[in-house]
Amino acid sequence: MKFFVQAFFALAAGWMVLAGGAGTAQADTVPDCLDSATRGNPTEAQNWWDRRSAEEQKYMRELPCEERYIVAVCVFLYDPNLKECTNKGVARFRANRHCAAQGHEMLSEKAAACEQRYIENFSPVF
Numbered sequence: 001m002k003f004f005v006q007a008f009f010a011l012a013a014g015w016m017v018l019a020g021g022a023g024t025a026q027a028d029t030v031p032d033c034l035d036s037a038t039r040g041n042p043t044e045a046q047n048w049w050d051r052r053s054a055e056e057q058k059y060m061r062e063l064p065c066e067e068r069y070i071v072a073v074c075v076f077l078y079d080p081n082l083k084e085c086t087n088k089g090v091a092r093f094r095a096n097r098h099c100a101a102q103g104h105e106m107l108s109e110k111a112a113a114c115e116q117r118y119i120e121n122f123s124p125v126f
Contacts, residue, residue, distance in 0.1 A: 028057075033065035034072065059126060067093055069089050087124040095119050 028049075039041035049057070052075070059071045059082065070089035071082070079085035095118035104111035 016041060030063050031068070033068050034060065059083075063090065063125070083124075083126050087122075087126055091119045091122040091126050094122070 010013070020060045030042075031051040034049070035042070052060070056071060056075055060068045063071065065084075067090055070093060071086050074082050074085035074089065092115070095115040098118050099111050099114035100106070102114060104114050
């Protein structure tokens, strides 16, 4: 449950991040999956993207679509170590998926142990 609460908060916070931020201007377009197709504001999303640093943009572009929000959450939380924050978030996200695919019941001790093992053996993506 803790992961799902964190994931829900992270997703909500990631979308809130589209409203502001600081960084250096870039001259490219927002990658897919960072703005809502039905409720998003393309102008504001582009403005937010343009304020992202080269490192932030790199991490968002290189992650699969369903994991890009993790970088946005780290930016929103102003985590000083974006690389470490992103790697931890990706490890937790992938651990949850891996253990669910193994058939572990959500919130069970076996699922928690599985996720812990996965995270301990996870090779950082960045």
